[in-house]
Amino acid sequence: xxxxxxxxxxxxxxxxxxxxxxxxxxxxxxxxxxxxxxxxxxxxxxxxxxxxxxxxxxxxxxxxxxxxxxxxxxxxxxxxxxxxxxxxxxxxxxxxxxxxxxxxxxxxxxxxxxxxxxxxxxxxxxxxxxxxxxxxxxxxxxxxxxxxxxxxxxxxxxxxxxxxxxxxxxxxxxxxxxxxxxxxxxxxxxxxxxxxxxxxxxxxxxxxxxxxxxxxxxxxxxxxxxxxxxxxxxxxxxxxxxxxxxxxxxxxxxxxxxxxxxxxxxxxxxxxxxxxxxxxxxxxxxxxxxxxxxxxxxxxxxxxxxxxxxxxxxxxxxxxxxxxxxxxxxxxxxxxxxxxxxxxxxxxxxxxxxxxxxxxxxxxxxxxxxxxxxxxxxxxxxxxxxxxxxxxxxxxxxxxxxxxxxxxxxxxxxx
Numbered sequence: 001x002x003x004x005x006x007x008x009x010x011x012x013x014x015x016x017x018x019x020x021x022x023x024x025x026x027x028x029x030x031x032x033x034x035x036x037x038x039x040x041x042x043x044x045x046x047x048x049x050x051x052x053x054x055x056x057x058x059x060x061x062x063x064x065x066x067x068x069x070x071x072x073x074x075x076x077x078x079x080x081x082x083x084x085x086x087x088x089x090x091x092x093x094x095x096x097x098x099x100x101x102x103x104x105x106x107x108x109x110x111x112x113x114x115x116x117x118x119x120x121x122x123x124x125x126x127x128x129x130x131x132x133x134x135x136x137x138x139x140x141x142x143x144x145x146x147x148x149x150x151x152x153x154x155x156x157x158x159x160x161x162x163x164x165x166x167x168x169x170x171x172x173x174x175x176x177x178x179x180x181x182x183x184x185x186x187x188x189x190x191x192x193x194x195x196x197x198x199x200x201x202x203x204x205x206x207x208x209x210x211x212x213x214x215x216x217x218x219x220x221x222x223x224x225x226x227x228x229x230x231x232x233x234x235x236x237x238x239x240x241x242x243x244x245x246x247x248x249x250x251x252x253x254x255x256x257x258x259x260x261x262x263x264x265x266x267x268x269x270x271x272x273x274x275x276x277x278x279x280x281x282x283x284x285x286x287x288x289x290x291x292x293x294x295x296x297x298x299x300x301x302x303x304x305x306x307x308x309x310x311x312x313x314x315x316x317x318x319x320x321x322x323x324x325x326x327x328x329x330x331x332x333x334x335x336x337x338x339x340x341x342x343x344x345x346x347x348x349x350x351x352x353x354x355x356x357x358x359x360x361x362x363x364x365x366x367x368x369x370x371x372x373x374x375x376x377x378x379x380x381x382x383x384x385x386x387x388x389x390x391x392x393x394x395x396x397x398x399x400x401x402x403x404x405x406x407x408x409x410x411x412x413x414x415x
Contacts, residue, residue, distance in 0.1 A: 001051055011039045024037075085173060085372070089173075126323045129322070130345060130356070157196060162342070163195070165367075186374050203259050207225070240282070245284060247285035250287075255268060278303075290309070292312055331343075355413065373385045
């Protein structure tokens with residue numbers, strides 16, 4: 001039997017061959033490995049070793065043994081993700097929610113995986129809305145290396161790019177790795193890159209798993225909770241404060257989740273009064289996610305929240321909705337600089353980040369690509385993807401004549 005460490009997603013173990021580097025003799029069964037053993041790559045215990053199919057193993061063993069270091073690039077990890085997400089996500093070169101994608105189309109009550117709600121039209125609209133904007137090239141200007149760092153929630157990050165709130169490996173990602181391993185890859189990858197990762201919560205794991213994992217990461221991360229009962233949310237908020245998280249928030253559009261439907265795991269809309277109550281129960285910055293219009297944005301500002309997060313949950317909760325790029329300007333105008341505006345919505349490259357910032361957001365967040373990377377390569381792959389995005393953002397700023405983030409505005413866009 002062959003196994004992979006689901007924390008680092010790099011170390012692989014073949015019981016038949018053993019692993020002399022890890023002091024495991026040929027024929028050593030996983031159940032016979034001592035409890036003191038630790039993964040030679042990431043230091044995690046044997047509980048993270050999970051059986052893996054031969055095709056995925058073949059890809060992983062090359063990376064671990066270093067037989068071809070040049071394969072350890074984004075395409076390498078994308079190939080691994082494609083194998084681990086077979087039937088759920090095709091890891092296409094363009095992740096756009098189009099009709100021919102594995103993840104899209106009417107599911108008739110079955111889990112939607114990486115796709116969207118209903119016929120996945122909102123997922124598709126997110127992509128199309130962002131691509132309707134074109135960047136103006138402006139290169140006659142003295143060269144200046146772009147200044148990309150930004151301070152948010154009292155933390156300096158290297159670029160206005162963060163990991164979107166992600167969760168639900170069991171329900172949406174082929175149960176490929178343990179939920180906590182997924183969170184660790186997202187959080188550690190973002191931190192190593194120089195930014196912050198967000199993690200959600202899911203009905204198939206303890207409600208506090210995400211926030212506890214952020215706590216394990218020294219508080220470096222942002223837990224985002226589904227809009228559960230007010231009593232439970234306040235408990236989770238206070239726990240997050242104890243863990244000294246950077247910020248915390250509520251996924252308001254999660255009220256339409258198809259997964260949180262059992263009597264024990266329910267989600268609800270939240271009133272303006274309830275938003276204020278949540279903000280007032282902690283001293284930490286509070287984010288309200290799922291804002292898709294100026295009216296709701298003003299209510300978020302009035303609640304005392306520290307950030308307004310524009311998102312439609314990747315098109316995963318409502319079909320036939322607006323694209324995120326369509327409403328960012330409206331939200332930004334309503335907020336009028338009082339609090340930061342965060343936005344996701346099929347952000348795949350640094351050029352997409354540049355568009356989102358030009359439309360009025362302060363920070364762009366990346367979802368599905370980081371989910372793929374966390375599954376395939378954990379921290380290493382997540383950081384690699386964020387580095388790739390930052391490189392494109394730098395190039396885009398140079399080619400549109402933007403020396404710093406303040407110079408990024410709607411003047412660099414054509415629709």
